Amino acid sequence: MKPSEFPPPFDVSEAIAPPTDPEDERIEVGVAIVGAGPAGLACAIRLGQLLEGAPAVAERLGEVPVAVIEKGKQPGSHLLSGAVVNPRALQRLFAGRKRIDELPLYGPVEQESVYFLTRNRAVRIPTPPTMKNHGNRVASLSELGRWLADQAEEAGAMILPETAATKLLVDHGRVHGIRTGDKGRGRNGQELPNFEPGSDVVARITVLAEGTQGHLTGAAIERFGLVGENPQVWALGVKEVWRVAKPLRRVIHTMGWPLRAGAKYREFGGSFIYPMGDDMLTLGMVVGLDYRDVELSVHDLLQELKMHRLVRNLLVDGERIAWGAKTIPEGGFLSLPKRLHAPGLLLAGDGPGFVNVPALKGIHYAIESGALAAEAAFAALQRGEAVGRRGALAPYDEAVKQSFVWRDLEQVRNMRQAFGRGFWLGGALAGAMTASRGKFPPGDARTEPDAEQELIRTDRARSYPAPDGKLTFDKLSSVFLSGNKTRDDAPSHIRVRTEVPPELAELWARMCPAQVYEPEDGRVEVTASNCVQCGAITAKGGRLTPPEGGSGPEYTLT
Amino acid sequence: MSTLVFLEHHDGELQKDSLGVLGKATQLGGKVSALIAGSGVEALAQQAGRFGAGKVYIADDPALEAPLPQPRVDVAADLVRRQGFETVLFAATVLTADVAAALSARLDAGLNWDLVDLVQEDGKLVGKRPALDDTVYVDVGWKNEPKLALIRTGTFEPVETGGEAEVEKVDVQLEDFSTRATMIEQAHEESEGPSIEDADVIVAGGRGLGGPDNFALVEELAKALGGAVAATRAVVDAGWYPYAAQVGQTGKTVSPRLYIAVGISGAIQHKVGMQASNVVVAINKDPNAPIFEYADLGVVGDLHEIVPKLTELVRQRKAA
Amino acid sequence: MKIAVCAKVVPEQARRIDPETKRLDRSGEPTLNPFDANAVEEALRLKGDDADAEVVLVSLGPERSLDALRKALAMGADRVVLVSDDAAAGSDLVASSYALARALEREQSELVLFGQQANDSDGAVMWAAVADRLRRPLISQVAELTVSSGAVRGKRQTEFGYDVIEAPLPAVVAVSDAINEPRYPSLKGIMGAKKKPQETVSLGDLGVEAERAGEGGSRTEVYAIGDPPPRGETQRIEDDGSGAEKIVEFLLERKVI
Secondary structure (H helix, E strand, O other): OOHHHOOOOOOHHHHEEOOOOOHHHOEEEEEEEEOOOHHHHHHHHHHHHHHHOOHHHHHHOOOOOEEEEOOOOOOOOOOOOOOEEOOHHHHHHOOOOOOHHHOOOOOEOOOEEEEEEOOOOEEEEOOOHHHOOOOOEEOOHHHHHHHHHHHHHHOOOEEEOOOOEEEEEEEOOEEEEEEEOOEEEOOOOOEEEEEEOOOEEEEEEEEEOOOOOOHHHHHHHHHOOOOOOOOOOEEEEEEEEEEOOOOOOOEEEEEEOOOOOOOOOOOOEEEEEEEEOOOEEEEEEEEEOOOOEOOOOHHHHHHHHOOOHHHHHHOOOOEEEEEEEEEEEOOHHHHOOOOOEEOOEEEOOOOOOOOEOOOOEOHHHHHHHHHHHHHHHHHHHHOOOOOOOOOOOHHHHHHHHHOHHHHHHHHOOOHHHHHHHOHHHHHHHHHHHHHOOOOOOOOOOOOOOHHHOOOEOOOHHHHOOOOOOOOOOOHHHHHHHOOOOOOOOOOOOEEOOOOOOHHHHHHHHHHOOOOOEEEEOOEEEEOHHHOOOOOHHHHOOOEEOOOOOOOOOOOOOO | OEEEEEEOEEOOEEOHHHHHHHHHHHHHOOEEEEEEEEOOOHHHHHHHHHOOOOEEEEEEOHHHOOOOHHHHHHHHHHHHHHHOOOEEEEEOOHHHHHHHHHHHHHHOOOEEEEEOEEEEEOOEEEEEEEEOOOOEEEEEEEOOOOEEEEEOOOOOOOOOOOOOOEEEEOOOOOOHHHHOOEEEEOOOOOOOOOOOOOOOEEEEEOHHHOOHHHHHHHHHHHHHHOOEEEEOHHHHHOOOOOHHHEEOOOOEOOOOOEEEEEOOOOOHHHHHHHOOOOEEEEEEOOOOOHHHHOOOEEEEOOHHHHHHHHHHHHHHHHHO | OEEEEEEOEEEOOOOOEOOOOOOEOOOOOEEEOHHHHHHHHHHHHHHOOOOOOEEEEEEEOOOOHHHHHHHHHHHOOOEEEEEOOHHHOOOOHHHHHHHHHHHHHHHOOOEEEEOOOOOOOOOOOHHHHHHHHHOOOEEEEEEEEEEEOOEEEEEEEEOOEEEEEEEEOOEEEEEOOOOOOOOOOOHHHHHHHOOOOEEEEOHHHHOOOHHHOOOOOOOEEEEEEEOOOOOOOOEEEEOOOOHHHHHHHHHHHOOOO
């Protein structure tokens, strides 16, 4: 059975509509950016810089030249990553304005180790060339996001948190902005006493920087015929931040256990352990969602990982202080949309999928693409032409193609797909690709959507550790730690079929790090208020849509 | 040390918590006096004596009939200034919180609230109070006199020592602004039982009940104990009980003296809503339920058998 | 009618006390005390469409509180007055109520509203202290409020049920969280909030003497912070038919019945 046999009750046309508010009630901004993540904020910052030197253009953009719309409680609330950041895009963005030591980054990576794990051993292996991190910096993406938001505000952008963008406003073939979500609806969609309808936010140019599983990005890609060669695929990452007694002085990556190497399992991924200053570290487990075992649970694999001697030693006398989960687009170059623009629209960041999987890098591409989007938008606005005209924003695609973003991703384009053939063969192929800088093996591999993987069952769950509340934790207390206080009586934002076979219900129950799904005699129970909006369900047969603005996790250290 | 204890009364009886605080004052030592303010309250003075007051000040005046705070502030301020009490204690209620806080402003005197203990340490009076959802304990003190304190409900038990008090009637002089708020309609005992925020006893039901009909078991037990009924998020989500009864992170926070959790697993989202409860009893058939980690008494068993029996036993005791 | 709402900005998820200063670790993101949102909502309801009515937020706190107070402006309040002064740090009830009363006197509003309690100190005391300083009648724990012909009438929640209390304006009213469901600010409201007047005043501007502010003006202090006493042994029993009796024994022992 495949999850794709039970498609969710959702159609992208629900996310596209013309403006409906009376004209004088529409909110007008110059450039509307959806998503206060690294891509969106870099775009806002770069626009601010450019508009500073061009007051005439700024004036034409009205009272609010740049608005950033963010569904989380505040910028950073929904940001989560490892992360080891390549600082080059940040350096370009803040060239002449900030020094690298003024950026909210932890110390440079000095030492790194890669291990192949078995249940009881850790074998050090040479760091694959794609994973070398010299010169890179560890960062908390949530903290970085908060800081970038402050910079964006200083550069003149208006940040609108607790605001979900639920529809793309499209009329006469061009994008006019977005519609924000309603607030104050009850469980059945009814209007509660404090009901506040959403608004049409109209803009000259709309930049979608929604991150992984971007709701409007997906709709735009379909609507404007931008679907890439390969379907997008995702991995699910679950991570924790710990306060530790002994400082960690190196960046660690692991492969192998607790994932299984056989091709039939399709368990691609590994773990990361990064120091955050002297008294904290972050560790996480990342697994491709093309896995097949019904009993696989990335959250529980992370708990299992902590039982390994190598990891356990790092956490001695420590305390878990943060937890979170998020998906990562893993299709790479071949899954990028055919074009990154449409009339009045630009796509940046993880939404289109600028992630270098073998190097585990996406943040600097997000920042660079956001900055390039700003430059293209500014140039079009400065030329004074109709930005809604076909091709007016094509220079953005050109700029991305000329940038390191394109170059890097093209080089590693087949690597992820190679691992679909199992760890050993995949590893060999990856090695060959690296050595040949992407020229060998030739051709472009195909990807299948994650939901197309036939499910199997093994006895995997038996080895998950029982939570002890000190080293290992259950899902509900983890959801609590994420700061999630979503209103219980809000309408469910998760679109899934509820009458599904028990196997599928169990797949979802295990997959979801937040215990949203529970199999219950022949159907699945959905507790949407637990959802931390990681997006895994969208990869495996359902669809995550944006809930009421302000709900979901309140990450600060992830 | 001279202490004044403000005694609240209702329907012709001194409040149990006030008497408990009176008992604590006696234990702390020194001269202990009580203040009773109201209309036609002289008869209560001797009860105060039996529970520890050496002297009872009676402020009796029709203007004090309604249980409104501001006139009581005038009476207390006047008394404290004349008699020079070092410490003034209140058992916390809606009424006394207002009296104590206003008195603090009136006398430029420090007020510490939500205290669960008072001790003498190195010659200083130290108050102990929980904070941040009862996750930390704080030692607090006063920099001048009188020292004002609000004691958390249910902290001290009254102790009948059987003494006799000296009674003194005080002159009631009220500020003009103190009598501007007037009682139009006074509260009467609610026939439905206490709301869960005010309840002394709460019986809460969770998924383990098996179905909405089984909430009847919870309701019966609550009624027998004179308490309120609460529910977990899971059962409210499932429509078994109304949202108004939900206790937890996204529901209400409660701190009753007794919390009986029936068929509740006890995930942290629920725990944070009731962890300040004085005594927690949990009944669940799953021995691994997280609630057993923080319940004072955990009973692993079938709630359908245990709860009705418990209800019956409680009824019998009350009848006796 | 002019309505002043006394609001507090508290750290989001305030969960730590700084062991050094023994004060609340205020490093969490500042946010409007959720209980004060009820007071803002009630003020806005009373204002309704009356263009002559004004809702002003009065708050005591550090400069960065302004961001959080803007939420009230986004909901529809007209002005914010923030009393911000380093000398006010560490103020207890006595010192804070004094500064707030001075700020409120300056506003001369007919009605002063408070929310149910402060999220961080769990205090339900500020309004009574302020009302006494302002020498105004007070109604607290109000679950339903009406204003008519120069008087305010409130349905007050007590342990015994509801009282109905009336007081002539000017008055001080503290609302309970049962009184209303605060509105969501509209996008227009959020965007317009920055343009509304936000005034910062110092203690000096209010005529608050230095010795009546901050730690010096406070009459209480914190000596130590520690862990709560352990809950005690958790007793566990398996029901063998006598579970109910054992529960009753336990409850008697603990004096809860």
